[in-house]
Amino acid sequence: MKEQQINTDINDSSIDLPILRAYHPLRKLKQKDFQNLYNDVPLQYFIKGRYLNSLIPTDTYFLFFHSIDDLRKYYNHYKEDKMNQTINSLNVNLTPISTHDFVEEFRFSYPQFLPDLQDLPLSIATINKRLSIVENQDLSQSLSRLLKNRQNAMYRYKHNGKKKLLGIAMKLKEDQSPNIKITQGTTPIDRSCCVVFKNxxxxxxxxxxxxFFWDLSWFPDQERRIRPIFTSKNSNLTSYILVFADQKSASVCVNRGNNQHLFYNPVLPIVESELL
Structure with a gap:
């Protein structure tokens, strides 16, 4: 199935979003790994697919371009030579993704309790721009239901920042606007400054x-900087999202915490940490 997708004609009129879906067996790739495949065409942003509750990475990545023309240039370069089709000596499979498929996979792109991600309104705007050209009531309803489900999840959220996050989720559901960060008046969080902190x-x-991370630059809004995402009923261990003010602090957090006992205390579990 994936091989058939790879042979998709990039000039086909069915290519309707400036997004490529990538498959790669390594689950901790970064945007620069894909950018290095072709530096002449800049990526707008990059999303690592994750399972909804566990936050475990899937083998899927989403590459966003500034335009479909940019996507064509990047994708055609990828197809020209097998040398362009590997990352860390392992094959990477790139395929254009349809609006329908991207809406279906939206839940893997945006974890619950992160309605204030900076790229979320941009992704919604990308979908709605296409739906304004080719009306598809089913897809519009699917997107609306997904945003509604995220809003409902916020009602059940037990967290100090719940009120602010619920307000953002409600506004996003109402407006589906790329300018929500302005209308809401709440500073968005940058995906590259977020750390998945597990166990x-x-x-x-x-x-x-x-x-413990007192010396790092945390996100200014204290209520939104540490968020519990999922607690396992079997182990009673919680996965968090930690939000920092800059990429450097996020990277230091990962390097300092990953595969180490929590707080360097040998009686506490070994933590897994990685960039969102």
């Missing part, structure tokens, strides 16, 4: 995590 005992106070 934390559920009874550990959030402030202890913040205190």
């Amino acid at each position: 934390v005992p559920a009874n550990i106070a959030i402030r202890k995590i913040e205190d």
Whole structure:
């Protein structure tokens, strides 16, 4: 199935979004890994697919371009030579993604409790721009239901930042606007400044995590900088998203915390940490 997708004609009129879907067996690739395939065409942004609750990476990535023309140039370069089709000596499969498929996979792109991601309104605007050209009521309803489900999840969220995040989720559902960050008046968070921080005992106070990384630059809004995403009923371990003010701090957090005992305490679990 994937091989058939790879042979898609890039000039086909069915190519309706400036997005490529990438498959690669390594689950911790970064935007620069894909950018290095062809530096002449800049990527607008990049999303690593993740399962909804566990935040475990899938083998899928989404590459966003400024235009479909840019996508064509990048994709044609990729197809020209097998040398352009590997990352870390392993094959990468790139395919254009349809509006329908991207809406279907939206849940893997945007975890719950992160309605304030900077690229979320941009992705919604990309979909709606296409739907304004080719009306598709089913897809419009699917997108609306997804945003509604995210909004409903916020009602159940137990977190100090719930009120702000719920307000953003509601506004996003109402407007589906790329300018939501302006109308909402809440600074969005940058995906590249977010860290997935897993295997934390559920009874550990959030402030202890913040205190441990006291020397890093945290996101200014204290209520939105540490968010519990999922707690396993079997292990009672929680996965968090930590939000920093800059990419450097996020990277230091990953390097300092990954595969180490929490707080360097040997009686506590070994933490997994990686960039969102």
